[in-house]
Amino acid sequence: MARKVIITCAVTGSVHTPTMSDYLPITPDEIAEQAIGAAEAGASVLHLHARNPADGQPSPDPDVFMQFLPRIRAATDAVVNISTGGGMPMTVHDRMQAALRAEPEMASLNMGTMNFGLYPAAERYSEWKYDWEPAFLESSRDFVFRNTFADIETLLAELGEGCGTRFEFECYDVGHLYTLAHFLDRGLVRPPLFVQFVLGILGGIGADPDNLAFMKRTADKLFGDAYRFSVLGAGRHQMPLASMSAAMGGNVRVGLEDNLFLDKGVPARNNAEEVTRIRGILEGLSLEVATPAETRELLGLKGRDQVAF
Template identity: 65%
Template structure:
């Protein structure tokens, strides 16, 4: 099997959406993020998508000093591609969101391809006891929050990190319109291939997690970019994770797991780690006779600058 036919597994380790009261297994401290990221890489994740958390109470933080407590350790212990968020959280300014990516100059960064309503506020109704005072207003407050990424914002990120440091991007597309925005930036010459599209399903405010929508996103990307010119990956939020990822792989796509995207490993069963989810999707894929891409194969497939060309 050629490298291009292999499946890249990405793992989003902690994110900025879930809170400590939702799962005791959500990694929050630098040590926990380090351990779960390394375990996920050892389980088969070629790409590690990383956010930072305040070590005291687990709230999302953009502080480069916190990132520095785990990112270099993960790099030293694995060969995985380290992918740093530029999304941060809906509460962060652009300056905060880019503080660590500008310092770290990583191989990859994520980038949300549009401003959008992005919320899990209904989840607050399911929590009976909150561990920290910030959590409930944080989740409930999402009902009146917008994730901002205007065309000017996206252009700034692409130029600052892409042109400035040779960073490639995980283009997070939460709806069909985001694919057209991505095509616009390609037409403007601001994006160079190969393009890695992370299509996302099941977030309130974005496209739903219906299997038909996965087909719509795939065929739309084919029409806009030509299948040979991009890599397709799928993120299914919550309970939609494994079914949509299996469908995506059968359609020639790549997959993303991790406790940022879903806290569960099965119906009503919390995942004890990100590695649990990596192992599960890897088993499914291998039983379907698919091969998993190594980090070096993923670097070739995505045209990355290499592990040694970063600043951490």
């Protein structure tokens, strides 16, 4: 039988700003529409952030999330994965509030404190749609993305144990895998782990095939058959590294959070285009795309009937 591959679509994120793409979803209606389109194209997991609908700034406000979450749930069977990574300059407390309100089947959980540099992107533009954008990007020069052991313990307790939410463990470097192994040894996380290798963020491991192979070997050593992995390649590395992940036995993540372009110089007009592209690659490799029901079984999720939205 063909292996089932989970496609995650990260719909909007908190990295890109409105000037960078006319197609980046900003309002709750746009986020809902693009998430539904991605699910219809084959994404079984929808990784979701929120934005201020007035100007596109990343927002942790649970009330904004609740303007699109019920609509997505009503229109698709996809697994909703709410980010706890948030965006600059949100506190860890801010970042978890939407997930605590919604009690989703999945949430992201970042596995280490790190530099997270977005500031080089500010040099590419001379005109901006909104005044906040250049200062937001430049502030990342002195920004520390905080995810301490105590922060992780809090999220595991309040969201994991408290809400029955399972996690997409985002690992931006090899040390993050060892941090996850530490929590596994303590019994605070349980298999099957869903590990997202994140490559290409300034401050994390580079988007190099050798690095991906090293991350995979390290995870195999630490977790054996107790985990499943997916790969996020930032920017132009998205499709090559996702394809490599699929060939290595992994799953894939695409979406406008991670990459704004479908081809060199050609912006993706919506998230569904990226999902369609990676689905074609998977099918060309004789792999099958996992349905939401199959994804729930593979990842041991609680079910869509147990969310709070």
